[in-house]
Amino acid sequence: MTSQPHSRISDADLMAYLDRSLDAGRMAEIAAALDTDPEGRARLAEWRQQNALIASLYQPVAAEPLPPRLNVRRMAAEGRGKHQAWHRMAAAAILCLGIGASGGWYWGHQGAGIGGTAPADQIVAALAAHRLYTAEVAHPVEVAGNTDGDLGTWFSKRLDRKLTIPNLEQTGWRLVGGSLLPAGDKAGAQIMYENAGGQRLTLFFTPVAPHKDGVPRFATSGDLGVMSWTDGSLNCTIVGPIDRTEIKRIAAEVYDQLT
Numbered sequence: 001m002t003s004q005p006h007s008r009i010s011d012a013d014l015m016a017y018l019d020r021s022l023d024a025g026r027m028a029e030i031a032a033a034l035d036t037d038p039e040g041r042a043r044l045a046e047w048r049q050q051n052a053l054i055a056s057l058y059q060p061v062a063a064e065p066l067p068p069r070l071n072v073r074r075m076a077a078e079g080r081g082k083h084q085a086w087h088r089m090a091a092a093a094i095l096c097l098g099i100g101a102s103g104g105w106y107w108g109h110q111g112a113g114i115g116g117t118a119p120a121d122q123i124v125a126a127l128a129a130h131r132l133y134t135a136e137v138a139h140p141v142e143v144a145g146n147t148d149g150d151l152g153t154w155f156s157k158r159l160d161r162k163l164t165i166p167n168l169e170q171t172g173w174r175l176v177g178g179s180l181l182p183a184g185d186k187a188g189a190q191i192m193y194e195n196a197g198g199q200r201l202t203l204f205f206t207p208v209a210p211h212k213d214g215v216p217r218f219a220t221s222g223d224l225g226v227m228s229w230t231d232g233s234l235n236c237t238i239v240g241p242i243d244r245t246e247i248k249r250i251a252a253e254v255y256d257q258l259t
Contacts, residue, residue: 009033009040018047122183123228126204126237127221129181129190134200141177141192151178155189159207161233166203166257168193171250173201183207201240203254208235216251218244227251231258 009030016022017030034040133140145151145165152165158180165175173193181188183206191203208230216229225247228237236258238251 009037011043014040014044015047018044122204122206122235122237123217123219123226125181125183125188125206126190126202126228126239127224127226129179129188129204130200130202130224130239133179133190133192134202140200142179144177145175151191154178155180155191155205158187159189159205159234161205161207163189163205163234164257165191166254168201168250168253171253172196173250176200199241201238201242201250204237204239206235208233218247229255231255234258 013022013026013030017027020027022030034044143151143154152163155163155165155178165178167175169175172195174195176192176194178189178191181190181204186207188204188206191205193201193203195201210233216227219226223241224239225242225244226237226239227247228235229251230236236254238247238254240247240250242250
């Protein structure tokens with residue numbers, strides 16, 4: 001992201017300052033710069049106010065269980081297909097995001113060098129799809145796969161983008177398989193992994209027009225960590241029951257294998 005026209009502090013630095021993601025030295029530098037940057041102070045105050053408002057509205061909802069009317073098995077029993085259930089879950093996930101405004105999405109630039117910013121609607125969709133499919137016991141994926149099998153070929157054809165299936169075994173996550181999901185008017189790909197403890201992690205890919213620049217996003221929703229970025233012509237979102245440190249480690253591994 002680029003800085004505002006009349007401000008000397010970039011949005012990326014300001015979001016990192018708000019999120020307290022920088023080291024003490026850099027935090028002090030930005031604090032000093034804000035003393036002579038009224039527009040930067042105004043943007044910071046606005047983002048703080050947004051975060052406080054979002055927290056007051058949605059934080060209690062994020063801790064609540066999904067209501068019975070959104071139970072996947074009940075919706076299936078009533079004759080609604082899995083894709084329709086997925087859309088309902090996406091709407092519910094908007095409320096479950098909790099704090100996710102400006103500063104809360106930032107992943108500091110000490111990370112893996114990932115560039116680009118995925119839109120918020122993909123993050124909502126990735127969370128909803130993760131919650132829906134990881135809860136399935138018998139059929140969590142449409143196609144079981146391996147890193148050198150047909151799964152990558154299938155997804156590449158449907159997304160019209162070259163998609164390599166990341167191998168995350170060295171990080172403790174074994175590939176389960178994948179599912180083709182709607183992503184607006186295009187196709188999206190969800191790839192699922194499982195660790196030795198039975199926990200599940202998903203990668204959600206959607207095609208975009210090639211672009212660069214921007215800031216990767218990090219968020220939490222209940223016990224789930226989320227990280228999202230754009231890599232060339234693909235948006236990638238990781239969702240899993242892991243903390244910020246672990247999700248950054250996995251994101252770096254995914255990024256290295258995609259580039």
